[in-house]
Amino acid sequence: MKKLLILGAGTAxxxxxxxxxxxxxxxxxxxxIVENDPNHYYQPGFxxxxxxxxxxxxxxxxxxxxxxxxxxxxxxxxxxxEPENNQVLLKNNDPLAYDVLLIATGCTPDPAETPGLQGxxxxxxxxxxYTYEGSCALHDKLENWEGGKLVINIxxxxxxxPPAPLEFTFLAExxxxxxxxxxxxxITFVTPMSGPFTKxxxxxxxxxxxxxxxxxxxxxxxxxxxxxxxxKIVSYDEKxxxxxxxxxxxxxxxxxxxxxxxxxxxxxxxxxxxxKHTLQSKQFENIFVIGDATNLPASKAGSVAHxxxxxxxxxILEFIAGKPxxxxxxxxxxxxxxxxxxxxxxxxxxxxxxxxxxKFPVPGIGPLSLLGISRINHWGKLAFKWAYWxxxxxxxxxxISTNMSMAGxxxxxxxxx
Amino acid sequence: xxxxxxxxxxVSVNEEGYLTDPxxxxxxxxEQIAAEVNITLTPKHWEVLEYLREKQxxxxxxxxxxxxxxxxxxxxxxxxxxxxxxLKNASKIAGIPKPASCI
Numbered sequence: 001m002k003k004l005l006i007l008g009a010g011t012a013x014x015x016x017x018x019x020x021x022x023x024x025x026x027x028x029x030x031x032x033i034v035e036n037d038p039n040h041y042y043q044p045g046f047x048x049x050x051x052x053x054x055x056x057x058x059x060x061x062x063x064x065x066x067x068x069x070x071x072x073x074x075x076x077x078x079x080x081x082e083p084e085n086n087q088v089l090l091k092n093n094d095p096l097a098y099d100v101l102l103i104a105t106g107c108t109p110d111p112a113e114t115p116g117l118q119g120x121x122x123x124x125x126x127x128x129x130y131t132y133e134g135s136c137a138l139h140d141k142l143e144n145w146e147g148g149k150l151v152i153n154i155x156x157x158x159x160x161x162p163p164a165p166l167e168f169t170f171l172a173e174x175x176x177x178x179x180x181x182x183x184x185x186x187i188t189f190v191t192p193m194s195g196p197f198t199k200x201x202x203x204x205x206x207x208x209x210x211x212x213x214x215x216x217x218x219x220x221x222x223x224x225x226x227x228x229x230x231x232k233i234v235s236y237d238e239k240x241x242x243x244x245x246x247x248x249x250x251x252x253x254x255x256x257x258x259x260x261x262x263x264x265x266x267x268x269x270x271x272x273x274x275x276k277h278t279l280q281s282k283q284f285e286n287i288f289v290i291g292d293a294t295n296l297p298a299s300k301a302g303s304v305a306h307x308x309x310x311x312x313x314x315x316i317l318e319f320i321a322g323k324p325x326x327x328x329x330x331x332x333x334x335x336x337x338x339x340x341x342x343x344x345x346x347x348x349x350x351x352x353x354x355x356x357x358x359k360f361p362v363p364g365i366g367p368l369s370l371l372g373i374s375r376i377n378h379w380g381k382l383a384f385k386w387a388y389w390x391x392x393x394x395x396x397x398x399x400i401s402t403n404m405s406m407a408g409x410x411x412x413x414x415x416x417x
Numbered sequence: 418x419x420x421x422x423x424x425x426x427x428v429s430v431n432e433e434g435y436l437t438d439p440x441x442x443x444x445x446x447x448e449q450i451a452a453e454v455n456i457t458l459t460p461k462h463w464e465v466l467e468y469l470r471e472k473q474x475x476x477x478x479x480x481x482x483x484x485x486x487x488x489x490x491x492x493x494x495x496x497x498x499x500x501x502x503x504l505k506n507a508s509k510i511a512g513i514p515k516p517a518s519c520i
């Protein structure tokens with residue numbers, strides 16, 4: 001029997017487990033997945049829990065519920081990959097040998113990277129909604145918070161789900177307005193980027209929306225530390241922003257074992273060096289990487305993992321058959337952006353083309369409005385939770401093409417921005 | 418994209434003023450772009466600029482964090498050398514494209 005080994009059973013790993021089990025001959029290929037955490041979190045839900053839109057129980061399910069039959073699951077921590085020996089070392093079990101390895105170990109926020117974040121103010125006046133525990137703790141804090149200076153700060157890029165900090169900001173503004181206490185809350189969005197979003201047309205639209213909602217925006221702010229005594233965040237060039245309640249999006253890092261295995265770029269962010277079109281490791285031809293674990297210049301998001309999955313399944317099958325890899329990932333990303341008050345926007349883009357206005361997924365018709373703000377976009381985001389649990393993780397195809405389409409997009413918007 | 422004259426040489430730049438072809442760059446061009454943002458280039462500046470050009474040529478992603486680990490400057494010194502947006506300014510002076518580290 002030949003062995004295919006998948007590391008990580010998050011969104012990308014679970015989806016690939018289902019797709020590959022379906023496509024690989026059971027008499028010829030044994031598939032094993034290694035994972036340490038038995039819980040699967042619906043991560044887009046972390047954004048909604050603080051505001052009571054979702055409760056904390058509806059976004060967690062056992063990971064094993066999404067595994068197909070005829071696979072092996074090993075519940076353990078990966079210590080190191082030994083690519084020269086084609087094996088993976090585990091903390092509590094014997095090493096696992098592989099013919100083909102798929103790394104899907106994702107990324108996680110690391111507040112310890114920034115001095116003062118995880119000090120005495122942690123989960124008293126400093127919170128993150130980027131983890132399940134953090135999101136639940138913030139929900140409890142917001143229930144009784146009496147107002148003051150609310151600061152949302154992105155520590156560094158890249159981060160998982162790049163629109164989430166802005167969505168949080170819009171949802172917070174609406175939350176305090178609905179509570180009748182907006183006049184008691186001063187909201188500031190602080191980012192290391194030059195504008196609220198990474199891509200120009202979307203950034204212009206979102207920066208207008210921040211101003212309209214009376215949210216202050218500070219850009220080009222690269223945080224060095226938290227001044228705990230004076231409750232201020234301080235940048236490397238000594239700018240300061242005071243806070244009463246700080247929502248941090250800490251440095252996002254890949255799994256430490258990626259660097260321990262020598263597969264990263266050497267910048268201690270632990271992202272695996274990956275071909276941005278084929279998703280093959282640049283160092284070892286029988287290693288592939290998917291989702292947040294890669295160093296691709298694409299968003300770290302579930303939709304990206306989904307589009308990558310379509311390409312990668314075909315490439316792995318070609319690799320196994322000894323053929324050249326012919327399927328190319330184009331950097332396609334697609335996300336909803338919650339804007340508060342039951343409305344949302346939608347963006348669709350790839351490596352080359354930034355998000356543009358238009359209609360999606362049916363050109364000219366929609367029903368979703370790209371870069372527009374509508375109630376139906378918000379329903380789309382809420383409906384996605386069902387599709388996530390019932391289709392995406394199980395590897396069932398979506399009615400959205402893998403490669404981004406220009407149909408339905410207004411190209412002239414790019415030249416006006 | 419357009420052609421402009423910098424330090425007596427015609428080079429192509431994008432709408433934000435970044436050189437689109439790093440091979441058209443030379444030290445006089447760097448000095449003139451630096452002067453426009455009120456920076457006088459010292460030996461330390463040159464070390465950073467050479468590091469950026471080298472990494473860019475090697476196809477590596479550039480970000481502030483990586484420069485802070487380059488052994489040439491730490492992040493604080495990088496900000497002091499190229500105030501404001503250090504990576505944006507340093508890349509423009511180094512004649513390389515604006516780094517796409519912000520995804």
